[in-house]
Amino acid sequence: MEAVGERGNLARVGHILLVLSGKGGVGKSTVSTELALALRHAGKKVGILDVDLCGPSIPQMLKVQGKGVHQCDSGWVPVFVDQDKSISLMSIGFLLEKPDDAVVWRGPKKNALIKQFISDVTWGDLDFLIVDTPPGTSDEHISTVESLRPYKPLGAVLVTTPQAVSIGDVRRELMFCKKTGLRVIGIVENMSGFVCPHCLECTNLFSKGGGEELARHAGVPFLGCVPLDPQLTQSLEEGRDFIQEFPKSSAFPALAHIAQQILDRTF
Numbered sequence: 001m002e003a004v005g006e007r008g009n010l011a012r013v014g015h016i017l018l019v020l021s022g023k024g025g026v027g028k029s030t031v032s033t034e035l036a037l038a039l040r041h042a043g044k045k046v047g048i049l050d051v052d053l054c055g056p057s058i059p060q061m062l063k064v065q066g067k068g069v070h071q072c073d074s075g076w077v078p079v080f081v082d083q084d085k086s087i088s089l090m091s092i093g094f095l096l097e098k099p100d101d102a103v104v105w106r107g108p109k110k111n112a113l114i115k116q117f118i119s120d121v122t123w124g125d126l127d128f129l130i131v132d133t134p135p136g137t138s139d140e141h142i143s144t145v146e147s148l149r150p151y152k153p154l155g156a157v158l159v160t161t162p163q164a165v166s167i168g169d170v171r172r173e174l175m176f177c178k179k180t181g182l183r184v185i186g187i188v189e190n191m192s193g194f195v196c197p198h199c200l201e202c203t204n205l206f207s208k209g210g211g212e213e214l215a216r217h218a219g220v221p222f223l224g225c226v227p228l229d230p231q232l233t234q235s236l237e238e239g240r241d242f243i244q245e246f247p248k249s250s251a252f253p254a255l256a257h258i259a260q261q262i263l264d265r266t267f
């Protein structure tokens with residue numbers, strides 16, 4: 001295997017995007033998964049590295065839970081989500097004996113695994129590597145950024161919900177990006193209103209516009225608002241391709257728009 005300084009297994013990866021959120025449950029894994037599907041839909045090859053070690057939910061969202069990863073001479077082979085190998089995934093979920101086993105590890109062990117994921121997964125040719133991180137700005141984030149930075153410049157997509165408390169957490173994320181030299185690709189406001197499937201009226205359950213206002217205030221791009229969409233929840237639970245199967249649902253245009261903006265800002 002090549003050494004880290006020679007780019008090794010990430011040599012043929014175009015862009016690396018970290019998906020960050022100040023707190024849990026705001027939809028970071030959802031955004032990571034749907035972005036991967038939308039970029040695939042735009043003809044791109046995408047890898048997902050799930051370093052949310054305590055809550056690896058992406059295998060289920062892509063219906064590949066329980067699959068095994070195997071080792072080859074150059075490292076770990078990721079799990080391919082589709083037959084044409086346009087989405088590949090590496091997650092600690094594949095290394096647990098049972099899908100709901102808990103990872104009760106101290107920081108150094110987690111950091112060692114993250115470093116191993118970054119150097120040892122054989123991604124091959126990718127247009128994007130999307131890294132789904134744990135909530136907050138912990139040791140794992142610093143470890144992820146420090147291990148990835150020697151390879152290429154890193155971009156960050158920040159996910160928030162519209163409430164003030166979540167927005168406050170994003171301010172801390174922005175500070176983290178500044179201190180660690182991450183380029184902020186933009187902010188996504190998730191769970192931004194609920195569009196009634198019967199009357200198409202939008203109800204702003206958690207208020208609206210906080211993410212956009214924060215982006216304006218911080219001078220970073222705002223990528224869009226994703227509404228709460230029961231079809232999105234359902235497709236994530238069943239591991240279906242929301243972008244392919246639900247083009248008429250309320251979250252679809254928002255996710256497609258966000259993916260397009262990412263393409264515009266990274267190429």
Ligand SMILES: Nc1ncnc2c1ncn2[C@@H]1O[C@H](COP(=O)(O)OP(=O)(O)OP(=O)(O)O)[C@@H](O)[C@H]1O
Nearest residue numbers: 024025026027028029030055227228229232233236
């Ligand atoms: N826009 C949305 N519409 C409907 N359901 C959503 C939306 N965004 C997220 N969800 C649902 O909310 C739940 C939490 O989302 P998700 O797991 O992506 O959050 P997270 O920020 O990654 O959480 P954590 O990092 O704490 O694991 C999931 O069940 C997901 O299906």
Ligand code: SF4
Nearest residue numbers: 196197198199200201
């Ligand atoms: S108008 Fe209100 S109650 Fe009636 S279908 Fe729409 S959201 Fe539901």
